[in-house]
Amino acid sequence: MGEMIGIDDKQSNTTMKETEYVIGGIDCSDDTFQVGNQCFSSRLLVGTGKFGSYQIMKETILASRTDIVTVALRRAGGSEHSENILDYIPKDIHLMPNTSGARTAEEAVRIARMARVLGCGNLIKIEVIRDQRYLLPDNMETIKATDILAKEGFSVFPYMSPDLMDAKRLVDAGAATVMPLAAPIGSNRGLETKGMIQMLIEEIDIPIIVDAGIGKPSEAAEAMEMGADAVLVNTAIASSDNPILMAQAFHHAVLAGRQAFLAKCGAVQHVAQASSPLTGFLRD
Amino acid sequence: MLIIINGEERTVSHSLLRDILVELDYPLSGVAVELNGTILPMDTYESTQISAADRLEIVCFVGGG
Numbered sequence: 521m522g523e524m525i526g527i528d529d530k531q532s533n534t535t536m537k538e539t540e541y542v543i544g545g546i547d548c549s550d551d552t553f554q555v556g557n558q559c560f561s562s563r564l565l566v567g568t569g570k571f572g573s574y575q576i577m578k579e580t581i582l583a584s585r586t587d588i589v590t591v592a593l594r595r596a597g598g599s600e601h602s603e604n605i606l607d608y609i610p611k612d613i614h615l616m617p618n619t620s621g622a623r624t625a626e627e628a629v630r631i632a633r634m635a636r637v638l639g640c641g642n643l644i645k646i647e648v649i650r651d652q653r654y655l656l657p658d659n660m661e662t663i664k665a666t667d668i669l670a671k672e673g674f675s676v677f678p679y680m681s682p683d684l685m686d687a688k689r690l691v692d693a694g695a696a697t698v699m700p701l702a703a704p705i706g707s708n709r710g711l712e713t714k715g716m717i718q719m720l721i722e723e724i725d726i727p728i729i730v731d732a733g734i735g736k737p738s739e740a741a742e743a744m745e746m747g748a749d750a751v752l753v754n755t756a757i758a759s760s761d762n763p764i765l766m767a768q769a770f771h772h773a774v775l776a777g778r779q780a781f782l783a784k785c786g787a788v789q790h791v792a793q794a795s796s797p798l799t800g801f802l803r804d
Numbered sequence: 805m806l807i808i809i810n811g812e813e814r815t816v817s818h819s820l821l822r823d824i825l826v827e828l829d830y831p832l833s834g835v836a837v838e839l840n841g842t843i844l845p846m847d848t849y850e851s852t853q854i855s856a857a858d859r860l861e862i863v864c865f866v867g868g869g
Binding site: 567568569570571574577590591592593594595596604605606615617618620633634635637638639640705706732752754755 | 810811830831833834835836837838843844845846861862863864865866867868869
């Protein structure tokens with residue numbers, strides 16, 4: 521286990537932990553993602569929807585080296601659903617059920633409670649959506665559901681439209697993280713809400729997970745460079761021609777972005793700054 | 805007897821929840837059950853009696869983001 525990087529490491533001031541982390545030369549792949557008192561080995565969360573088969577999903581999950589995967593809860597169809605998705609998710613990976621399909625806080629709470637019966641731990645992704653065209657989350661209902669479920673002992677990961685005041689309300693309601701959207705679900709449109717997410721990174725003291733809309737590994741890397749604590753990716757991986765290879769690409773991108781954030785990028789200059797010495801030229 | 809499962813009327817020959825799940829080809833592990841709006845712990849499937857006109861919601865995990 522490497523040096524633990526906690527939720528305060530996104531602050532601009534260098535903490536002792538970070539200094540030790542860099543000077544010690546510890547491999548950043550050991551960088552731990554901490555949520556409350558739980559630690560996760562990867563900052564890439566992976567969704568399990570839209571895969572051609574559970575077998576491809578399983579190989580993709582392994583290739584991504586993720587530690588948390590999301591699943592949805594739906595009516596079971598008896599013999600029509602002979603395969604259990606849980607048989608294809610490695611046992612050491614944390615399950616995070618989502619409340620997709622919920623249109624109100626009440627429906628989200630019901631789904632969360634039913635998911636917990638299935639014995640998957642206490643992680644829950646709150647997703648309350650009434651807008652069917654852009655699938656934008658209803659922040660107000662999400663805050664209500666977060667308040668109820670946090671009190672029931674869930675570790676609540678709310679999917680939200682990136683708004684600073686609503687993020688603060690989610691913190692007050694007991695959220696374990698906040699998960700602002702980068703762009704509409706499944707759109708692969710990238711970091712369209714970059715400026716708003718940056719505000720959350722600066723002002724919110726619980727982990728920020730950029731969820732939805734990330735379409736490319738470079739966008740995941742950019743979110744991590746900005747100081748996001750993690751990203752959640754589903755469609756960009758599942759809808760690729762080669763989900764397994766794309767999962768590896770996202771793994772490297774998230775790691776690269778995280779390492780760049782920890783290393784701190786050099787200042788941007790308007791004019792050139794020579795990289796080679798400006799003395800000793802071979803001329804008179 | 806006639807009961808409602810996931811919003812649809814179904815005729816079942818058993819009255820114990822566990823037996824109904826088996827009768828309808830549901831796996832005993834991997835499904836969560838709500839009986840008339842109350843979520844049942846998994847270890848009660850063996851002992852829960854179902855009556856005519858009861859409403860069951862039977863759900864499982866599927867892929868999702």
